[in-house]
Amino acid sequence: MPRAAARYKSGPYGYTQAKALVFSKNGEPEEVLSLHSHSISPSIPSSSVLVRTLAAPVNPADINTVQGTYGAKLPFTSLIGTSEPSAVPGNEGLFEVVSTGSSVSGLQKGDWVIPAVSQFGTWRTHAVDDAAKFLKINKDGLNPVQAATVSVNPCSAYRMLRHYGPNAGFKAGMGMKPLEVGSGEWFIQNGANSGVGRAAIQFGNLWGLRSINVIRERDTPEATEALKQELLDLGADVVVTDSQFISREWKDQLAEITRKGREQILLGLNCVGGKSATAVARSLGEGGTMVSYGGMGKQPVALPVGLLIFKDVRFVGFWLSKWNEKDVSGRQHMIEDILNLVREGKFRDVPVEEVKWDWNTEETTLRNTVQRGLQGFKKGKGVFIFGDT
Amino acid sequence: MPRAAARYKSGPYGYTQAKALVFSKNGEPEEVLSLHSHSISPSIPSSSVLVRTLAAPVNPADINTVQGTYGAKLPFTSLIGTSEPSAVPGNEGLFEVVSTGSSVSGLQKGDWVIPAVSQFGTWRTHAVDDAAKFLKINKDGLNPVQAATVSVNPCSAYRMLRHYGPNAGFKAGMGMKPLEVGSGEWFIQNGANSGVGRAAIQFGNLWGLRSINVIRERDTPEATEALKQELLDLGADVVVTDSQFISREWKDQLAEITRKGREQILLGLNCVGGKSATAVARSLGEGGTMVSYGGMGKQPVALPVGLLIFKDVRFVGFWLSKWNEKDVSGRQHMIEDILNLVREGKFRDVPVEEVKWDWNTEETTLRNTVQRGLQGFKKGKGVFIFGDT
Numbered sequence: 001m002p003r004a005a006a007r008y009k010s011g012p013y014g015y016t017q018a019k020a021l022v023f024s025k026n027g028e029p030e031e032v033l034s035l036h037s038h039s040i041s042p043s044i045p046s047s048s049v050l051v052r053t054l055a056a057p058v059n060p061a062d063i064n065t066v067q068g069t070y071g072a073k074l075p076f077t078s079l080i081g082t083s084e085p086s087a088v089p090g091n092e093g094l095f096e097v098v099s100t101g102s103s104v105s106g107l108q109k110g111d112w113v114i115p116a117v118s119q120f121g122t123w124r125t126h127a128v129d130d131a132a133k134f135l136k137i138n139k140d141g142l143n144p145v146q147a148a149t150v151s152v153n154p155c156s157a158y159r160m161l162r163h164y165g166p167n168a169g170f171k172a173g174m175g176m177k178p179l180e181v182g183s184g185e186w187f188i189q190n191g192a193n194s195g196v197g198r199a200a201i202q203f204g205n206l207w208g209l210r211s212i213n214v215i216r217e218r219d220t221p222e223a224t225e226a227l228k229q230e231l232l233d234l235g236a237d238v239v240v241t242d243s244q245f246i247s248r249e250w251k252d253q254l255a256e257i258t259r260k261g262r263e264q265i266l267l268g269l270n271c272v273g274g275k276s277a278t279a280v281a282r283s284l285g286e287g288g289t290m291v292s293y294g295g296m297g298k299q300p301v302a303l304p305v306g307l308l309i310f311k312d313v314r315f316v317g318f319w320l321s322k323w324n325e326k327d328v329s330g331r332q333h334m335i336e337d338i339l340n341l342v343r344e345g346k347f348r349d350v351p352v353e354e355v356k357w358d359w360n361t362e363e364t365t366l367r368n369t370v371q372r373g374l375q376g377f378k379k380g381k382g383v384f385i386f387g388d389t
Numbered sequence: 390m391p392r393a394a395a396r397y398k399s400g401p402y403g404y405t406q407a408k409a410l411v412f413s414k415n416g417e418p419e420e421v422l423s424l425h426s427h428s429i430s431p432s433i434p435s436s437s438v439l440v441r442t443l444a445a446p447v448n449p450a451d452i453n454t455v456q457g458t459y460g461a462k463l464p465f466t467s468l469i470g471t472s473e474p475s476a477v478p479g480n481e482g483l484f485e486v487v488s489t490g491s492s493v494s495g496l497q498k499g500d501w502v503i504p505a506v507s508q509f510g511t512w513r514t515h516a517v518d519d520a521a522k523f524l525k526i527n528k529d530g531l532n533p534v535q536a537a538t539v540s541v542n543p544c545s546a547y548r549m550l551r552h553y554g555p556n557a558g559f560k561a562g563m564g565m566k567p568l569e570v571g572s573g574e575w576f577i578q579n580g581a582n583s584g585v586g587r588a589a590i591q592f593g594n595l596w597g598l599r600s601i602n603v604i605r606e607r608d609t610p611e612a613t614e615a616l617k618q619e620l621l622d623l624g625a626d627v628v629v630t631d632s633q634f635i636s637r638e639w640k641d642q643l644a645e646i647t648r649k650g651r652e653q654i655l656l657g658l659n660c661v662g663g664k665s666a667t668a669v670a671r672s673l674g675e676g677g678t679m680v681s682y683g684g685m686g687k688q689p690v691a692l693p694v695g696l697l698i699f700k701d702v703r704f705v706g707f708w709l710s711k712w713n714e715k716d717v718s719g720r721q722h723m724i725e726d727i728l729n730l731v732r733e734g735k736f737r738d739v740p741v742e743e744v745k746w747d748w749n750t751e752e753t754t755l756r757n758t759v760q761r762g763l764q765g766f767k768k769g770k771g772v773f774i775f776g777d778t
Contacts, residue, residue, distance in 0.1 A: 071699030295694030302691045305684030308706030310460030315704040317697030
């Protein structure tokens with residue numbers, strides 16, 4: 001087996017051997033994913049770029065995309081020579097530029113890029129695509145995992161905190177007012193130990209917001225305490241368990257936290273649904289907004305009508321892909337901002353479980369890794385780390 | 390018994406004999422309402438106005454206020470000399486000015502006024518209050534019922550249609566964009582035969598919007614057809630029954646109505662809750678808004694998380710009282726606008742069941758009338774019409 005580097009050289013006959021996880025129908029990852037090998041010609045289109053993958057996370061939304069339960073459906077194509085029309089999953093990842101087409105400017109060999117578009121398909125060793133589909137990032141002071149994991153969870157938390165919040169302007173028909181940075185205002189979130197939750201805690205802390213964080217009980221009281229401490233260390237102001245949160249006592253406890261109720265909570269983030277979502281909604285003050293960005297509990301959000309009418313609580317959803325499409329330059333600015341915080345050590349990496357993807361890694365290993373992601377990875381976020389591919 | 394006019398004269402000893410429905414604790418109207426008699430001194434404060442009531446509707450929210458289930462609680466006071474601190478219900482009504490205090494300008498005997506504030510307390514024959522609490526209306530071309538019923542249902546429909554709708558601006562953080570008048574865009578509403586629903590049909594029609602209207606089946610198919618026709622005559626574009634609306638076939642039927650789904654419905658009005666609210670939400674296109682202004686079904690609004698996230702459907706509540714407080718001049722303008730439409734015959738009166746309230750009307754009659762309002766009045770809206778009081 002030649003070293004990977006040897007295969008990247010481009011020139012006559014300098015074909016790149018590539019592999020990709022693909023699926024040609026929706027279903028459980030361990031049943032529908034297969035590992036497809038293909039060759040990439042060195043003569044790429046003039047506007048294209050050949051990249052190799054350095055790291056690619058396994059996010060819950062990727063798994064839902066394979067299952068077919070996600071909002072976005074991937075088109076099945078024969079672009080990489082699969083026998084059946086197929087798609088490559090993976091919404092997030094970091095690539096290194098291997099070679100560029102003749103008309104490409106602004107990108108060169110060795111540059112780090114992330115997808116500029118949603119659902120690029122990152123679970124593969126290499127890709128050739130239009131230069132416009134990549135966003136170059138400054139790799140100084142970053143490791144591949146940091147760069148590969150910036151664009152989904154941290155961006156979701158960043159956008160939601162920045163955009164929603166006290167909304168007097170909205171009520172008067174004059175537009176949403178973003179949370180004032182440094183205002184000391186509260187927000188509340190369930191699923192607080194998720195990737196988005198941890199990011200929200202940290203951004204909130206950096207921007208002078210205070211957070212109330214709801215987590216599910218762990219298997220042991222010690223584990224629950226350890227998780228609480230972990231979130232407090234990230235900058236959480238208050239951490240409570242789900243059972244405490246949906247209990248009768250919560251109303252009084254909340255009033256105590258918010259200085260006998262004198263401080264209103266005007267922003268709630270929900271990724272759970274069901275009773276937990278209703279409890280988030282009930283914790284909000286007049287004119288507050290609950291933003292739903294996930295439905296882990298697979299239960300609808302049930303809202304007492306009185307909250308809508310008399311407390312003027314409003315309910316919206318958040319889908320990062322849509323935001324990214326609508327605000328390309330805003331996304332770029334946000335990613336630079338977040339990566340700067342990472343470099344400065346102000347924003348901590350999520351806990352990661354690294355899964356090696358080498359030339360010899362078996363199909364079974366890869367698809368089982370994805371399947372495991374359904375239960376969540378033990379150490380945190382699952383990330384494929386590409387070695388000698 | 391002297392004629393009413395005789396009692397209105399002010400001067401030494403010219404006391405006015407007045408009656409009011411009052412309650413001193415929350416409960417069922419027939420149990421907690423009583424008829425209180427009192428005298429009003431002719432020497433009213435210099436900034437006050439003495440009015441007599443011409444007409445006062447019995448709205449569902451009034452009954453909920455008596456029951457204590459409404460968002461606003463009335464303060465109990467001893468202002469009209471009740472033995473226990475009490476409140477006068479009635480949020481809407483029309484008064485005629487009987488006399489004015491020495492410093493009052495802009496109002497004179499014979500003028501028609503409606504409350505400028507919420508929960509004024511209109512279920513009484515007379516009132517004395519600060520001139521600022523009344524809004525003068527031009528009585529030309531109006532009858533008392535038209536003027537007495539303008540400020541709740543028509544105003545709710547007017548505000549909701551004007552304020553909510555296609556909201557691209559909202560998504561980009563730039564404020565809600567009102568429905569474009571004359572755009573031909575669709576809205577959908579349940580409880581379409583309610584006072585608000587009928588008003589929304591008419592305003593929608595006047596402003597070039599198209600409406601899909603959901604009604605509950607009546608007792609007989611003939612009665613259902615008659616109601617459908619009634620709403621079509623008001624300007625409804627489509628009328629469907631509840632059972633059709635929550636059936637599996639609705640999706641296809643809706644697509645047919647909206648030209649094979651090419652036209653999106655971006656505004657839904659909900660006053661029912663439960664399954665009907667979910668069906669309204671599901672009928673909306675991407676970025677649509679469902680506005681809840683009532684919860685007749687007493688069931689929470691259940692929202693599939695996917696509607697929030699992937700279809701970007703948002704859910705807000707509407708409470709007219711809050712709007713009125715925040716936008717006093719807007720309210721005044723809106724009422725003038727609506728009354729002009731009434732004068733021009735472009736906005737039809739709601740069907741009304743008139744209940745006479747004379748000097749001799751028994752307490753039992755009055756409180757039973759209110760209690761009956763719980764089931765809805767047979768002929769439409771219940772309105773007290775004050776005669777010889």
